[in-house]
Amino acid sequence: MLVTVTSTASTASNLSHLLRKHPDRAQAFALSVGTAHVFYPEVSDDRCTVAMLLEVDPIGLVRDKRFRGSDAATLARYVNDRPYASSSMVAVALGQVFRTAMSGTSESLPELAASALPLEITVAAVPARGRDTVGLATRLFGPLGWVVDEAPIPLDPEFPEWGDSVYVDLALRGEVRLSDALRHLYVLLPVLDDAKHYWVSDDEVGKLLRAGEGWLPDHPERELITRRYLAHQRSMVDEATELLAANARLSDLDDIPEDDQAAQSDLSRPTPLAPQRAEAVLGALRDIGAHSVADVGCGEGALLKRMLVDPSFTKIIGSDVSASVLAKAARALNLREASDRLRERLQLIQSSVTYQDDRIAGLDAIVLMEVIEHVDLERLPALESAVFGAAAPGAVIVTTPNDDYNALFESLSNGTFRHGDHRFEWSRAEFAEWTDGVAMRNGYTVEYRTVGDVDADLGSPTQLALFRKVTDR
Known part of the structure; x- marks a missing residue:
């Protein structure tokens, strides 16, 4: 062939x-x-x-x-x-x-x-x-x-x-x-x-949803495609149909404003940075085989939406300090009309990243996507203690702006941040110094990944650190 x-x-x-x-x-x-x-x-x-x-x-x-x-x-x-x-x-x-x-x-x-x-x-x-x-x-x-x-x-x-x-x-x-x-x-x-x-494996629905992302939910032959791809296995077809319908309802979440949206427009990238960041986080979660995940500082649910339509994520927790933001996330995710199966997988909780919360303890992974830069520098030890110490997940994924890359944003003058609520924005060296210390103090290894277009001298606009818990053999 x-x-x-x-x-x-x-x-x-x-x-x-x-x-x-x-x-x-x-x-x-x-x-x-x-x-x-x-x-x-x-x-x-x-x-x-x-x-x-x-x-x-x-x-x-x-x-x-x-x-x-x-x-x-x-x-x-x-x-x-x-x-x-x-x-x-x-x-x-x-x-x-x-x-x-x-x-x-x-x-x-x-x-x-x-x-x-x-x-x-x-x-x-x-x-x-x-x-x-x-x-x-x-x-x-x-x-x-x-x-x-x-x-x-x-x-x-x-x-x-x-x-x-x-x-x-x-x-x-x-x-x-x-x-x-x-x-x-x-x-x-x-x-x-x-x-x-x-x-036909148990992950066949997940394969279909991942490969069909961006085109299958709106395809006029979606029903035929789903039925034939899943070998007419009714339980899988029903699950995929429900998730694809949820995906279609939630497609407008990609339009949720991001902290650095205004800065992104100056570079006219083929793909906006926000979805690239979310996909990079999802890629890291899949690389470690995570099934139970907490998105801490979830905002209005852009990452939760992507996890919700992937059946490999069997337990999803979205936490945020703001009750009003969580209410917006619930409306955007249409949880009131969601099936019992979907609502059983997702839990929204009000919590702070700097306080110990047993509800997120022992998970496969915790995500801090564009969160740490909103925390005062003197509160970072409390964040470290709550996430890496008390919750102690199998992995932690952290993304944050790369200050080195800010020189390429014409709208940012020297010393200004991408968003008014940012307490700091770290260079690659500063981020590595913090992450290396966190990993050493809490028994994790750390791997660095780029997100977005990579400049040969200044790196990528978003920097990602993937922490993995060191297990005793």
Whole structure:
């Protein structure tokens, strides 16, 4: 099975940087579904094409319990189209080989990763099964900005009277972010196939919601996509439908004003900093496998909204010192009309980050997103004692403005802060001095990450510290 992605953008060869696959090498990747070969048929600044050829091992699939699916006791387990059709296994391979590109991040070219590119995609021998499949690929990909060409493959060219097979050669053209294009394929190839030839795990709903973020809640074929992607498993379909509906209701939370929104506008970034920050925090939470999380200083719930629609977060606590802000969060999250299942996962509490609160103790993670800079410097030891000492979660994620980067904001004169309520804004060195001390005193390790566009000299606009509790072995 062959998939090609072609960029005709200016300096098209940068496609290789976004994919993190060297254009001068043919590479092979041993995957759970077989071997994926990645190579570049053409590379120039005008046009660059990457190809992924997936070789499925049919004998290995028979032996591996994960890939027996619903046909485990039938002849179809041995005689099938899996080595020849671009089915759900191609989607698995795309997700494994191009994982970083699918996330939409690029350390070397962050603006390009966030920008729509002129792309052409071909996928050979795509199954389009089930009822009313004529034009199905167009119904699925068309609303996402693609010009779709689905060419039916005849059952046998020598016998045209036999008609067409259930397979089509698929070609897509459009100006789409590379990460979005890969996520479209990751979700919609199994939907076209209407079969998942592997064990559908408990996290399948989470995979769908993560890959479908930003486009699936409003897709006109959302119901069909959800049902087919989740292999018609009713409990999962019901859960995903409820969460997608909640996501659609909460989409306006991305418009909640942020502390540095005015400063951000001066740089005209392709993607605003606020959602980048939230996604960076979510990425860190997923990296540590957190399921129970407290967002301390949650404000009106922008991060809570993102966690609420991801079923991997089974216990979510939002705390804030302001009762009125919590009331706004409850209204924005539409908790009054939410189902019992959603309301059982989320708790809003009034609390202060500088006081011990047993309700947030012992969780997988605590998030302090743009919080510490609102605390007086002399109160930081109390914050440290309450969060890292008394609550002692498995991990703590802290984000705060990077004062070094303020030199790039034309609206900020020397010594002024991004928001009037900030008590301080730290340079990278000052932040590292504080975080290193906190980690050492409380038994944590600390890892630093960037958020937003990275300047070679001044770093990123937001700095993130990921603390992990050191456990005794």
